[in-house]
Amino acid sequence: MTKASVIVDKDFVLSDLDRRIFGQFAEHMGRCIYGGLYEPGHPTADEHGFRQDVMELVKELGVTIVRYPGGNMLSGYNWEDGVGPKENRPRRLELSRFVTETNQMGTDDFIDWCRKTGIEPMLATNVASRDLNGAWGHVEYCNIPGGTTMSDKRRANGYEEPHNVKFWCIGNEPDGFWQIAQKSAKEYGRIVAEAAKIIKWIDHEIEVAASASSNRNMPHYGDWERTILEDAFDYIDYLAPHTYFKNDPDTMEFFANIELMDAYIKETVAMCDAVAGQRRSSKRIMLSFDEWNIAARWKPEDKKAKPGEWPDVLPIIEDVYTVEDALLIGGTMQTLINNGDRVKVACFAQMVNVIAPIMTEDGGPAWRQTIFWPLALASKYGHGKILKQVVSSEKTATKAWADMPYLVSTVLHDDATGQTVIFALNRNLKEPMELSVALKGLGEGRSVVATHEIANDDLKATNTRDNPDNIRPGTIASVRVDGETVSATLKPASWNVIVIN
Numbered sequence: 001m002t003k004a005s006v007i008v009d010k011d012f013v014l015s016d017l018d019r020r021i022f023g024q025f026a027e028h029m030g031r032c033i034y035g036g037l038y039e040p041g042h043p044t045a046d047e048h049g050f051r052q053d054v055m056e057l058v059k060e061l062g063v064t065i066v067r068y069p070g071g072n073m074l075s076g077y078n079w080e081d082g083v084g085p086k087e088n089r090p091r092r093l094e095l096s097r098f099v100t101e102t103n104q105m106g107t108d109d110f111i112d113w114c115r116k117t118g119i120e121p122m123l124a125t126n127v128a129s130r131d132l133n134g135a136w137g138h139v140e141y142c143n144i145p146g147g148t149t150m151s152d153k154r155r156a157n158g159y160e161e162p163h164n165v166k167f168w169c170i171g172n173e174p175d176g177f178w179q180i181a182q183k184s185a186k187e188y189g190r191i192v193a194e195a196a197k198i199i200k201w202i203d204h205e206i207e208v209a210a211s212a213s214s215n216r217n218m219p220h221y222g223d224w225e226r227t228i229l230e231d232a233f234d235y236i237d238y239l240a241p242h243t244y245f246k247n248d249p250d251t252m253e254f255f256a257n258i259e260l261m262d263a264y265i266k267e268t269v270a271m272c273d274a275v276a277g278q279r280r281s282s283k284r285i286m287l288s289f290d291e292w293n294i295a296a297r298w299k300p301e302d303k304k305a306k307p308g309e310w311p312d313v314l315p316i317i318e319d320v321y322t323v324e325d326a327l328l329i330g331g332t333m334q335t336l337i338n339n340g341d342r343v344k345v346a347c348f349a350q351m352v353n354v355i356a357p358i359m360t361e362d363g364g365p366a367w368r369q370t371i372f373w374p375l376a377l378a379s380k381y382g383h384g385k386i387l388k389q390v391v392s393s394e395k396t397a398t399k400a401w402a403d404m405p406y407l408v409s410t411v412l413h414d415d416a417t418g419q420t421v422i423f424a425l426n427r428n429l430k431e432p433m434e435l436s437v438a439l440k441g442l443g444e445g446r447s448v449v450a451t452h453e454i455a456n457d458d459l460k461a462t463n464t465r466d467n468p469d470n471i472r473p474g475t476i477a478s479v480r481v482d483g484e485t486v487s488a489t490l491k492p493a494s495w496n497v498i499v500i501n
C-alpha cells in the first residue's frame with residue numbers, strides 16, 4: 001500500500017474554473033467532420049445532415065467550446081468556399097493531407113451544429129495562404145449584423161442574425177515545416193499583431209489566440225514565444241500551445257507525460273510573464289491549450305493520401321484507446337485544471353474519429369472510447385473554484401521526470417451547489433493507494449454523493465464497435481468521511497472521482 005495525503009482550505013483558492021477548459025477540436029481531417037459530425041443519409045441525420053447520435057454523445061462528453069475548422073488544413077483554407085448553396089461550393093485540393101475538400105460543411109453549418117448542441121464556437125482563420133483580407137472578411141461575415149458586403153452575404157445565405165463568434169485563433173502551427181507558408185517568429189509576430197488588431201476593431205468583444213510553438217520539442221521553443229509576444233503582446237489575449245504525448249511502451253514513462261505537460265504550461269506562462277515584466281505591464285496573457293492528446297500511432301506515410309489520388313474522405317489516425325490511455329488523459333485533464341489560474345481554454349484533439357473519444361461507423365453506430373470517460377466525468381463534475389493543495393505522495397523516478405509523485409490530485413469546490421469534488425490518479429501500477437484529503441473549512445457531517453473509478457486488470461483493454469461498453473467507470477467502495485477528512489483506498493493504476501455534498 002502506498003500512502004498520499006492532500007490538504008486544502010476553502011479560503012485558499014487558486015482560481016475560478018473556466019469551463020472552456022472542457023473544449024474539443026474538430027478539424028476537416030479524416031472522418032472527424034465528414035462521417036463524424038456530418039453524414040447526410042445516416043439514419044440519425046437531421047435536416048442539416050448532422051448525425052444526432054454523435055450530437056448526443058458530444059453532449060454527454062460535456063463539451064463547452066469547439067475549435068474549427070483546423071488544424072493543418074486551415075493554412076490553405078478559403079472560408080468563402082464553405083458558405084452559400086451547397087451545390088455551388090467548390091471542390092478544392094487540400095494540401096495538408098492530399099485530399100479533396102468538398103466544402104459540404106463550412107462556417108455557417110458549423111454554427112448551426114453549435115447552436116443545436118449548445119456549444120460555443122471557436123473559429124480559426126487562415127493567415128498562411130491568405131492575406132489579412134481573408135481574416136477581415138471572415139470576422140465581418142460572422143459578427144457584423146448587416147449593412148456591409150460581407151455581413152449582407154451572410155444574411156443572403158439565410159443567417160439574418162450575426163453568428164457572434166467571440167473566440168478566434170489566428171493561424172495554426174505556423175512554425176511547422178509541414179505547414180503551407182511556414183513562418184519565422186518575426187513574420188508570424190507581425191501578422192498576428194496586425195490580424196488581432198483588425199479583428200478587435202471589427203468586434204471589440206472578440207478574444208484572440210496566437211499560436212505558441214507547435215510543441216515543447218521545437219528547437220525555437222522559448223525564442224518563438226518571446227519574439228511573437230514582443231510584437232503581439234498588446235493585441236492578443238491567449239497563447240495557444242499544442243501537445244501530442246509520446247507513446248512510450250513503458251507505462252510509467254508514458255504517465256510522466258503528465259509532468260511534462262505541467263512543466264510545459266508553467267514554462268509558457270513564465271515566457272508570457274517575462275515579456276509582461278519587460279514592459280512593466282499588468283496584463284497577463286492566458287493560455288488556450290487548443291490541441292492536446294496522445295500522438296497518433298499511425299506511420300507518417302499513412303497520414304496522407306497517396307500522391308495523385310485526392311480522395312474526398314480519407315479515414316486516418318482512427319486510434320483505439322486503452323485503459324492506460326484513459327488514465328493518462330484523466331491525469332492530464334487534472335493538470336490543465338490545476339493550472340486553471342492561467343489555462344482558461346483547452347481543446348482535446350480531436351472530437352470524433354480522428355484520435356478521438358467518440359468513434360463512428362459510416363451508416364452505423366457511434367460509441368465511446370475509453371478516454372471518453374475521464375473527459376466526460378471531468379466536465380460533469382468540474383465546476384466552481386479550484387482549491388490550492390498541499391500534496392504529499394510517495395514518488396518514483398522516470399527517465400522523463402526524476403521525481404514523479406504517484407498521486408495526481410485536484411480539488412474543486414462549488415459554492416453554488418455546495419459540492420466538493422476530488423479527482424485522483426494513482427500512478428502506482430502495483431500498489432493500492434491510501435489517500436486522505438483534509439477539506440479544511442468545508443464543514444463536518446458531509447456525505448459522499450457519487451464515486452467513479454476507471455481501472456482494469458488489463459491496462460490494454462479497449463472499447464470497440466462490437467464491445468462498446470467493455471470499459472465503463474465503476475464505483476469506489478472504500479470512501480469514508482470522518483470529520484473534515486475524506487479517505488479512500490484507490491486501486492493500483494486507477495483514475496478516480498469522489499463527490500461530496
Ligand code: AHR
Binds near residue numbers: 072
Ligand atoms: O490534430 C491533428 C493535427 O495535429 C492538426 O491538424 C495539427 O494542428 C497538429 O499538428
